Amino acid sequence: MSNKDLFAKLEEIVGSKFVSDDKFIRWSYSMDSNIFDVLDPTPPAVVVRPCDPHEVSKILQLANKLKTPVYVRGGGTDGGGSRGTRVKESILIDITRLNNVVGIDESSQTVTALAGTTWGRLNKEVEEKGWRLGYKGPYSGYGSTIGGSVAVQSNGYGSPRYGVVAEDLTNLQVVLPNGEILETGSAVNPSAKKFYRYCIGPDLTGIFVGSGGCFGVITEVTLRLYPKAVDTAFGAYGFRNDNSTQKCYYEWLKTREADHVAWFAEDGLRVNSPELTEQGYASMLTFAVEDQTHELVDARAKLLRQIAEDQGGENLDSNKYAKGDWDFKFELLPRWAAKIGQWQWNCHMIPAGDALMDLKSVLNLLKRHEAELEKNGVTHSTVSIAHKNAGHVSTSMYYDQSNPDAVKLVKNLCDKYAELSVGKNGGCNYWLGKIWYPYTIMRNPIYRRFLLSLKKAVDPNNVLNPGGLMLPTDLNEEVCQ
Amino acid sequence: MTSRTRHGRRLEDFRREIYLCSRCNYCRGMVRARDATDLVCPIRENTGGFDAFTARGRNMIARGILEGKLDPQEATSEFVDALFACTLCGSCQEHCLSLDPDTWDLFPNNKFTDHKIDALGIAESLRGIIIETGNPPPAIRQVLHNIQLHGNPEGKPRSKREEFLEQLDFQVKKACEGKCSSLLYLGSNASYNQRDQKIVEAIAKLLHIAGVDFCVLGNEEEDSGSDPLRLGEEGLFEELATRNLALFKKYGFKNIICVSPHDYDALINDYPAFFENEWGKLNIKVQHYTEVLADLVKHGKLKVRKTSGTVVYHDPCYLGRINGVYDAPRDIIKATGAKLAEMRSSRRNSYCCGGGGGGVWYEALHKPRLQNQRAKQACDTGAEILAVACPICAQMLEDGLTDSGNCRMQVLDVAEILLNACI
Numbered sequence: 001m002s003n004k005d006l007f008a009k010l011e012e013i014v015g016s017k018f019v020s021d022d023k024f025i026r027w028s029y030s031m032d033s034n035i036f037d038v039l040d041p042t043p044p045a046v047v048v049r050p051c052d053p054h055e056v057s058k059i060l061q062l063a064n065k066l067k068t069p070v071y072v073r074g075g076g077t078d079g080g081g082s083r084g085t086r087v088k089e090s091i092l093i094d095i096t097r098l099n100n101v102v103g104i105d106e107s108s109q110t111v112t113a114l115a116g117t118t119w120g121r122l123n124k125e126v127e128e129k130g131w132r133l134g135y136k137g138p139y140s141g142y143g144s145t146i147g148g149s150v151a152v153q154s155n156g157y158g159s160p161r162y163g164v165v166a167e168d169l170t171n172l173q174v175v176l177p178n179g180e181i182l183e184t185g186s187a188v189n190p191s192a193k194k195f196y197r198y199c200i201g202p203d204l205t206g207i208f209v210g211s212g213g214c215f216g217v218i219t220e221v222t223l224r225l226y227p228k229a230v231d232t233a234f235g236a237y238g239f240r241n242d243n244s245t246q247k248c249y250y251e252w253l254k255t256r257e258a259d260h261v262a263w264f265a266e267d268g269l270r271v272n273s274p275e276l277t278e279q280g281y282a283s284m285l286t287f288a289v290e291d292q293t294h295e296l297v298d299a300r301a302k303l304l305r306q307i308a309e310d311q312g313g314e315n316l317d318s319n320k321y322a323k324g325d326w327d328f329k330f331e332l333l334p335r336w337a338a339k340i341g342q343w344q345w346n347c348h349m350i351p352a353g354d355a356l357m358d359l360k361s362v363l364n365l366l367k368r369h370e371a372e373l374e375k376n377g378v379t380h381s382t383v384s385i386a387h388k389n390a391g392h393v394s395t396s397m398y399y400d401q402s403n404p405d406a407v408k409l410v411k412n413l414c415d416k417y418a419e420l421s422v423g424k425n426g427g428c429n430y431w432l433g434k435i436w437y438p439y440t441i442m443r444n445p446i447y448r449r450f451l452l453s454l455k456k457a458v459d460p461n462n463v464l465n466p467g468g469l470m471l472p473t474d475l476n477e478e479v480c481q
Numbered sequence: 482m483t484s485r486t487r488h489g490r491r492l493e494d495f496r497r498e499i500y501l502c503s504r505c506n507y508c509r510g511m512v513r514a515r516d517a518t519d520l521v522c523p524i525r526e527n528t529g530g531f532d533a534f535t536a537r538g539r540n541m542i543a544r545g546i547l548e549g550k551l552d553p554q555e556a557t558s559e560f561v562d563a564l565f566a567c568t569l570c571g572s573c574q575e576h577c578l579s580l581d582p583d584t585w586d587l588f589p590n591n592k593f594t595d596h597k598i599d600a601l602g603i604a605e606s607l608r609g610i611i612i613e614t615g616n617p618p619p620a621i622r623q624v625l626h627n628i629q630l631h632g633n634p635e636g637k638p639r640s641k642r643e644e645f646l647e648q649l650d651f652q653v654k655k656a657c658e659g660k661c662s663s664l665l666y667l668g669s670n671a672s673y674n675q676r677d678q679k680i681v682e683a684i685a686k687l688l689h690i691a692g693v694d695f696c697v698l699g700n701e702e703e704d705s706g707s708d709p710l711r712l713g714e715e716g717l718f719e720e721l722a723t724r725n726l727a728l729f730k731k732y733g734f735k736n737i738i739c740v741s742p743h744d745y746d747a748l749i750n751d752y753p754a755f756f757e758n759e760w761g762k763l764n765i766k767v768q769h770y771t772e773v774l775a776d777l778v779k780h781g782k783l784k785v786r787k788t789s790g791t792v793v794y795h796d797p798c799y800l801g802r803i804n805g806v807y808d809a810p811r812d813i814i815k816a817t818g819a820k821l822a823e824m825r826s827s828r829r830n831s832y833c834c835g836g837g838g839g840g841v842w843y844e845a846l847h848k849p850r851l852q853n854q855r856a857k858q859a860c861d862t863g864a865e866i867l868a869v870a871c872p873i874c875a876q877m878l879e880d881g882l883t884d885s886g887n888c889r890m891q892v893l894d895v896a897e898i899l900l901n902a903c904i
Contacts, residue, residue, distance in 0.1 A: 017529045017847050024560035025531045027545045028538030033504045041541075041550075047531060075506040076532075096510060097530065121512035128514075142513060143506025327515070328589065331578055402500040 003045050003089070006066065010048050010091070013058045018049040018097070029073065029092055033140075035344045035411050036081040036434055038401055044071065044092035051097045053173060053181050053219040060217065061179035063091055063463045070463050072213045074116060074148025077140040079344070080433020082152045082212040084467025095147055098219055101125045108195030110170055112222040115147025120330060122146060122223075131225040132290075134162030141330035147218040152432045153210035155347070157329050159387040160258045164430060166209040170197045173220035174208055177459035182216065184208065194222040207454070212432045212468040215458045229290035233301035236321035237313030238281040245283045246356035248311040252287060253352045253386050255307070257300040260288040260326055261386035265359045267366065267395075271381040273321060285313065286322035344410050346417045347394040348427035348436065355384050355391035358425045362395055365420055369413060373397075376406040392430065393421065437470040487754030490606040490715055492543055498598045499543045501579055508536040508573035508600065516589070517825055521576045523833055524566050527849035533563040536573035536600040543603055546610070553610045558618075559846075561611055565618050566845030567604055569711055569838030570798040574600040575829055593803050604838075608713030617712070620843045625714050628721070632704050633669040634842060643699035645678045646685075653685055654696040656732045661696035663736040664729070665770075668744040669704045670841075670872040676879065677872035681740055683896035684770050688738075690903060691782040693773075695738065701728060707747035712839050722752055726759050737767045742800035742871045743837070745769045749804065769800055771870050771895055775809040778816045784904040787818030792898065793864035794821065795855065795878065796831035797871035810870045810895045817902035822862040832858060834881070836873035852881030860888035870895045 003021060010019045020026065026043035045068075050056045063070045069090040071083055098114035101122060105112070111131070113122050119137025126133055138144055138156035146165075148154075150172065155164045162168060171185030171194035184204040186196040197205050208216055239245040245263065252258055264284040270277045276284055287304050291297045309315075325332060350358040359382060366373070366380055373380065378399045384391040395417065399406040414435050421427040422439040429436035441448055448471075455462070456475050467473045492499075509532065511521045520526055525534045532538030542560070545551035571593060579597040580588060587595070611617055617625075627636035646653050654661060665685065671677040688695050703725045706718035729737070739745035748767045753760045777783045792814050800806045807828050814821050826832040833840075835851030856878055859867045867882070867890050869875045879892045893901075 020529065020531055020559060022533075022557050022559040023555065024542055024545075024551060024557060025533045025538075025563065027551055028532035028541045030545070031504060031541055041545075049530060075510065076504060076537075077506055094531070099510075118506075118510050118512055120510075120514075124512055124514035140505055142511040143509065145510075330513075331589075400497075400500060402496060 006068065006091070007046055009062055010046060010059065013062070014048055014050050014055055018051070019046060021046045029076070029094070032073070032076045032078045032083070034079045034081045034433065035407065035414060038407055039411065040086060042086040042088060044090045045088060047092045047094055049094045049097045053175055056093065056175045056217050056219055057179040057181060059091065059093060060175055060177055060463070064178060064461050067461050068463065069466050071465055072217050074145030075118065075140065075143040077144045078148065078152055080152065080429070080431050080435055082432035082468060084212070084465045084469070084471070085473050087466065093217065095217070096145065102220065104129050104131060104225065105193055105195065108193045109225045110193070110195050110222050111225055112194055112220060113146055114220055115218045116145050118142060118145055119149070126225060127228060130228045132228050134158050134168050134224060134226050135165050136329065139330065139332065146221045150209055150218055150221055151211060151213045153430055155385070155387055155392050155430050158259050159385065159392070160253060160261045161256055163388050166206070168224040169205055169209065169221065170195055170224060171222040172205050172208055172218055174216035174218050176216045177461070177464050185222070210432055213465045214455060214468040214471065215464070217464070227292040230292060231294045231297040232288060232290045232326065233297050234286070234288050234318040234322035234326065235301065235305055235308060236284060236286045236316040236318040237308040238276055238279070238316050239283050239285065239313055240281060241312065242282050242356055244311045244313070245285060248285055248308050248313055249355060249384070249386070249391065250352050251307045251311070252285070252304055253389060255303055256388065257289065257303055258287040258386070259290050262286045262325065263355065263384035263391065265382040265384065266363055268381045268383040271379060276316070284316065284321060286318070286325065288322060288326040344397045344399070344414060346397070346414055346421070346435070347392055347429070347431065348421050349387060349390045349430045350393055350421070350425065350427045352386070352389050352391055354425070355393060358391070358393050358421060358427060359384065361425060362393065362417060362421055365416060366395065372409055376403060376409050378406055378410060387430070393427070432469070434470065441470050487602070487751050490602060490609055492546060492606045492610060495543065495599065495603050495606060496547060499540050499547065499603060501598055502537060502540040503579070504537055505578065506537060507576055507578055511576050516830065518576065518830055519826060520832070521572050523570065523572070523851050523854070524568065524849055527851065527854070528566055528845060528847045531563065533560060534566060536577065536598070536603070539564070539600070539604055539607060543607060553614055556611055556614060556616060561616060561618060562846045564604065564607055564611060565621055565839055565843050566849065567838055568833045568835055568840040568851070569601050569604060570833035571601055571803045572830070572833070574598070575802055592805060605711060605713055609715060610713070612713040618843055621712055621839055624839070624842050625709060625712060625717060628704050628709055629717055633673055634708060635673055637673050639700055642672045642702060643697070645672070646697065646699070649682060649685060651689055655699040656696045657699070657701065658696070660733070661694050662734065663693060663695040663738055664732070664734045665695045665697050666705070666737050666739050666744055666748070667697060667702060668739070668741040668872070670876070671740045672702070674872065674876060676876055680872055680875060680894040680896055683894060683900040684740060684774070687774055687777070687783060687896060687900055687903065691777045693777070698728060703728070705744040705747045707743040707751070708839065710747065710751060711837070718751070719755060722755060726752070726756060726763070729763055729765060734765055737765055738770050738773050739767065740770055740872060742769060742797045742804070743873065746799045746804055769806055769809070769870070771800070771809040771813060772806060774896060774899060775812045778813060778899070783899070785816050785899070785902045786904050788902045790819050790866065791822050791864040792819040792866040792868050793824060793859050793862045794868045795824070795834065795859065795874060796828055797869065797874050798831065798833050798837050800870055801831055802829055810868065813895050813899050814868055817898060819866070819898070822864045824858045824862055826858060834874045834877040836877040841873050841877065850881070852877040853884045856881030856885050856888070860885050860890055865890060866898065867892045868895050868898055869893070
């Protein structure tokens, strides 16, 4: 079937307004927020914007019939490169017309929203109804969608207390590659609400979390809710000694009482608060706490402050250093990028007690390349955002994408960084991407074979995100030891 | 120093900004509780909504052109439609978080011009490329042709520009008839459109009552060039602006009072940027008429009796968001004793009427008709009067109200409201 025929069929499904094979329109979809796309921007053959799961289903049925690859895009803010082999002759589903908060179910304390809804919208609508989300979304939450976050497994605001996006999930609606529409949690029972995840049988929700859309298109997400916060408290502490920082960080996480914790390491402090570096601080820890009563907020903040003081933390202006990060959540990363240039993240998880070791090693790596970085105008900032029992260590590299040498250097350093932090230090990626797979999936053939079996069973024509999860584009390829 | 690259709109000049775009998607889909941002791009919401309709998508396309991967000569009608569907309302630029580090301390109160990526400038330069290829939409080509040939977008005779002024019950002085310090710059829409002429009439009467020494240029007046510039025709803008500058110099005006926020924007931003030396020597103070009237009320030059009723005010994009004039029109409404209602999307989040950036003449493929939506938002407040401060907004929102069912709201310019309340 020619592209023209494919276009005509898609037009029948979504209407002419929402499908385009125009060269310029397609080019506007050639790049997400990651360095792989910077290196190789590739537009799809057709962009299509379905409005509901049924249209998604029809598109997948068509793609299966034609054996045409399908990629799905939410906010297009993927920083890790979860998209597989880029194929020009592909359909790109822009999922952002599935943009609606379907409803809040008070009895089950859950909210259900279509997958193309942004975190910004979901937070706003939930709070207007007197509730709040535990995990509130990634740092790009005004642009990224909840479906995309589930598919690439995002971490961010609220993670120290509530974990990553997966941990509050109670149900997903997923369109399978053959077009069937699957519920993964309690909604498997047609009489049940979407309130519980671990039921009926095995946890199918988990298969789609962090799947990169390889096994199905997520069309609806249900998350747990918590009572609306009435109060917040913040803390910011400067440390002159890295070991004390590590101890405080570890103890803060152990309490599970902070809603947000950030560790501004050496370069992170220098970039974000240079005056503190000048004052001789080695690093800074900040926390944010929110809760449903003033008493709870006070008690939790008091506990965290006591820990910081016991570890020698010096009380800094929390309004200046901690409050803004929380009050203007989702607004910091683009601002940082604007200060210096496009960013490339290198986020990974590390056990809470190993954060300092990991931070030191990645900082040493950066120091070894400092001359090259400086020459190419690349600035970096390392911060550890906490997640329950782990630190999410992240070095953002800010670079000018119009400078090919800077692009090459950043890509090269990303590879080295992943090799060190994930390959050697025992970190693991929490979100998806080609940056990390060589040190995780590709090093474990048993895990990879299992993924491949699953893919063959669910998507035998390999239409959904072919090459995603670094699976072979030919599903019959042997995965050897 | 504005961040808008007002002069020399070649795409190459925007290279740094285009590459600065982090593709965060905020110009496409931001919903933000803290400042009631419900929607950023009204065009995306009301068309096919592909990325090419948004600032992010335009940045990607611009990048493709700069890197030689897209050839503007091959620009398709679909892309051209997306490009000219944009009303240049500036909401994407307002919500872009690429802020100048020097102004971080002001966050979140940054001005429009503090945003580092000039989304409007990039759109205008892309339009310029399309104009150069000779393939703008026919309606846009016609508008530019009319301005070039007749000095106004509708192609009406130059000799009729001042005609409506003769119907006023007092004589409006023309600059050629004698010296005056303040020019009331009418602009093309207000000179020819019957609805907008009533706005000029109200402004002129109010200035007359307050004893302001003002005059108009009459048939000598040239289009400000704002529309050609927004549509990508920089050469035509320069021609028109040069002629206007010569007139301003010839008559030695010290003040210019603009009726249209679009002309106001051109005079305070584009003229100084394009003609820095000439403009600087003229030393002219430019104000929008709402600023002048608010001042006259404040200083007791206009006596106002208290009226009743509820008025909701619509912020024109080029007066409010882009040039920061929010309070003067509201002060005037409040001075009349009317209750001032606000739509949820107001001030920096104001929802475009659909008329800017060529929207008043160009109806995109899927007809966004933003005027209907904005009219409905106004009706939902329950106010009796929808106040505007822009001739284009007046036209668009009156049109929008015709489709608003049982809503009995009346569109009045702030000047008309004030005149009705004047003693």
